[in-house]
Amino acid sequence: MDFLMSGLAACGACVFTNPLEVVKTRMQLQGELQAPGTYQRHYRNVFHAFITIGKVDGLAALQKGLAPALLYQFLMNGIRLGTYGLAEAGGYLHTAEGTHSPARSAAAGAMAGVMGAYLGSPIYMVKTHLQAQAASEIAVGHQYKHQGMFQALTKIGQKHGLVGLWRGALGGLPRVIVGSSTQLCTFSSTKDLLSQWEIFPPQSWKLALAAAMMSGIAVVLAMAPFDVACTRLYNQPTDAQGKNRVPKFSATSCSASAPLLGTKDVGIMKGQTGHQLFKVTQAPGCSPILLGTQS
Incomplete structure (x- = not known):
């Protein structure tokens, strides 16, 4: 039941946050492997990106990739939060003295996130492709021209087999390890701290909401560089063998170096504002489930 409720809660939040995900994806792909000032900036900031996409691609384009996004959220968060909840219920996240252990929470969050993200990697890759697709005048990154999720999969x-479907999965794992461990560990610590200060009544939904929003901010600050690398890795064009056509990149080195090549240091934080809004907006949808996994 924990797995089902976790997945459904994440899907509910995803319906409202998907437009932010579309904006984030395009801002992260903008200027890929190009030095600042050498490319046209179609999206100057989050709000300009919303207006530009709505004006050129139409308002419906802000929900591009919604089907794979919903499926990925159900798989990823169903497994991640459900597994973390089982670890919490089993007492594995507390020390022998009964106090909460941030280190154990971080480790459990990372392992749970890896399982969910790896299984859902093909869906996340297709989601990225669909969200990047745009009219030629505002297109950024490689354009795959998929007709939908099932057609793309x-x-x-058929073209590249199972290896092609899981392309970029290993390179995307650092993003999930950092993000999931940070979120679940920060949520637990923040909730315990707020409980000690007695700011909200015990077991109040406000307590879970505040902790979820704080953890969302922490996640973005920690995960943004890896998220940029992951988006670009999944969206890279492929050769005849289904391998990324990126010079001198491997799946793991891409996570560390892709955003830096040609974009200087600012590249690693591209789309951070959109990512912040995405995580903070998503928090109310997932906070009831997170609350249910905590003591």
């Missing part, structure tokens, strides 16, 4: 599977 079928096409990639």
Whole structure:
């Protein structure tokens, strides 16, 4: 039941946050492997990106990739939060004295996140492709021209097999390890701290909401560089063998170096504002489930 409720809660939040995810994806792909000032900036900031996409691609484009986004959220968070909840219920996240252990929470969050993200990697890759697709005048990154989620999965599977479907999965794991461990550990610590200060009544939904929003901010600050690398890695064009056509990159080195090449230090934080809004907006949808996994 924990797995089901966790997945459904994440899906509910995803319906409202998907437009922010579309904006974030395009801002992260903008200027890929190009030095600042050498490319046209179609999206100057989050709000300008919303207006530009709505004006050129139409308002419906702000919900591009919604189907794979919902499926990914159900798989990822169903497994991640459900597994973390089982670890919490089993007492594995507390010390022998009964106090909460941040280190154990971080480790459990990382392992739970890795399982969910790896299984859902093909869905996340297709989601990225669909959200990057745009009219030629505002297109950024490689354009795959998929017709939908099932068509994309079928096409990639037929052309490159299972290896092609899980392309970029290993390179995306650092993003999930950092993000999931930071979120679940920060949520637990913040909730315990707020409880000690007695700011909200015990077991109040306000307590869970405040802790979830604080953890969302922490997640973005920690995960932004890895998120940029992950988005670009998944969206790279491929050769005949289904491998990324990126010079001198491997799946793991891409996570560390892709955002830096040609974009200088600012590249690693591209789309951070959109990512912040995405995580903070998503918090109310997931906070009831997070509350249910905590003591």
